[in-house]
Amino acid sequence: MSDFIPVCEPLLGGNEIKYVTEAVQTGWISSNGKYVTQFEEAFAKYCGVKYAVxxxxxxxxxHLALTALGIGKGDEVIIPSFTMIATAFAVCYTGAKPVFVDADKDTWNIDVTKIEEKITPHTKAIIPVHIFGNPCNMDAICEIAKKYKLFIVxxxxxxHGAEFRGKKTGxxxxxxxxxxxxxxxxTTGxxxxxxxxxxxxxTKCKYFKNMCFPVDGPRIYSHNDIGFNYRMSNLHAAVGLAQVEKADAYRTMRINNALLYKKYLSDCKGIIFQKDQENGLNVHWMNTIVINPVEYGHTKDELIGHLKEKGIDTRLLFISMNRQKSLKDFGCECSGEYPVTDWLTENGFYLPSASSLTEEQIRHICEVIKEYQK
Ligand SMILES: Cc1ncc(COP(=O)(O)O)c(C=O)c1O
Structure with a gap:
């Protein structure tokens, strides 16, 4: 097998072309269009909630979610140190300060035993991130939020589609x-x-997302608050609706990828997988492995280089929030220790994870990893 295997590519296998074509042909290409509403309704239903924006x-x-909760300057928001920078930046946009909590060594989600020590009189919310599709322990997080009267975002x-105790994340x-x-x-691109x-x-989300125009009634150019243009176009929503129609099938494909990686790497020493959250359904957005270089015989960087030579794409993991210059300059407390996050960054990476991967491709990737082991 000589073809390059990308780390991820979208699967647009349903009504995407049909719906986008319809949007183009009717001229509804901005945010006013039936697909935006239909996508919102379908996604809300899929997640088991009443509303979606x-x-x-x-x-x-x-950012819009935090704005709707009234979070702003002087507030603190607890986030995991192991996350994509967007989580932290969105808090900064409001003027509030992100406060970091290290990851759990097994699930790689926020360590729920370390949240309470970071709560101060300024704390307003906790943002749990369901890392790589593994749901957080929402029992523990809801209990802490209730005890300290904090919002959860x-x-x-x-x-998408992950579950904790049978309920969807979100x-x-x-x-x-x-x-x-x-x-x-x-995906919608x-x-x-x-x-x-x-x-x-x-209502607040609809209001702030659209420049604080009145949500109902005529469009008058009188604005009582500072708003944003965060609108999604009808073209993107057309793709989104087609994706939601296939949500269960795509979820199964991602879960199968993870099962295959575990099966074919089960006899390979020094490879550590994310542990599924107890009572959770992990949807395995990205198949991530952490290398124990002593047991495996090579470092993560050596393995990444070898995979690249063999035409297999990979990605590095997030760097801890406390190590980000941007957040330090913003005034975040960056001095603590976040050993689990550092361990993940140092030793982990994503393997190819597209929904469309074949079993043959996964077996090939695993064989390359096993053959390289010393
Ligand atoms: C945990 C997390 N939060 C937020 C985002 C930001 O999403 P976007 O890239 O659509 O702005 C990402 C993107 O990958 C993410 O992984």
Whole structure:
């Protein structure tokens, strides 16, 4: 097998062309169009919540969610140190400060035993991130939030269709956000969604996303608050609707990828997988492995180089939030120790994870990894 295997590529296997063509042919290409509403309704239903507001990416989805909760300057928001920078930046956009908590060594999600020590009188919210599609322990997080009267904003950017105790991620919190970037389990190319059960927060999201124009009634150019243009186009929503129609099938494909990687690497020493959250359904957005260089015989960087030579694409993992110059300059407390996050960054990477991967491709990747082991 000589073909290059990318780390991820979108699977657009349903009604995407039909719906996008219809949007083009009817001229409804901006944010006014039936697909935006249909995508919002279908996605809300899929997640088991009442409302959804489509936006132009997953980063602004978090910002809009925090804005709807009234979070701003002087507030603190707890986030995992092991996450994509978007989680932290979205908090900074509000003027609030992100406060970091290390990852759990098994699930790689926020370590729920370390959250309480970071709570101060300024703490307003916790943002659990369901890393790589593995749901967080929402029992523990909801209990802490209740005890300290904090909001929860799930950053579900990576976890479309993941479940905890049979409930979908995004449905546990006051408000939650998703990303539909091209590598996500469901995609619109660029896109995001905010979901919630509360009608008031829903109205606020619609209001702030559209420059604080009145949500209902005639479009008058009088603006009482500072708003944003976070609208999703009807073209993107057309793709999104077609993706939601296939959501269960795509979820199964990602889960199967993970099962195959585990099966074919089961006899390879020094390879560590993410542990599924107890009572959770991990949808395996990205198949990530962590290398124990002593047991495996090579470092992560050596293995990445070898895979590249063999035409197999990989990606590095996030660098801890406390090591980001941008966040230090913003005034975040960056001095603590985040050993699990550092261990993940140092030793882990993503393997190819597209929904469309074949068993033959996964077996080939695993053989290359096994053959290279010393
Ligand atoms: C955890 C997390 N949050 C937020 C985002 C931001 O989403 P987007 O790239 O759509 O802005 C991502 C993107 O990958 C992510 O992984």
């Amino acid at each position: 489509a936006v132009c990416n997953g980063t602004v989805a978090i 799930e950053d579900a950017a990576e976890s 449905s546990f919190s006051d408000i939650a956000s998703f990303s539909f970037f091209a590598n996500k389990n469901l 660029e896109g995001g969604m905010v979901i919630m059960d509360c009608e008031e927060k829903y």
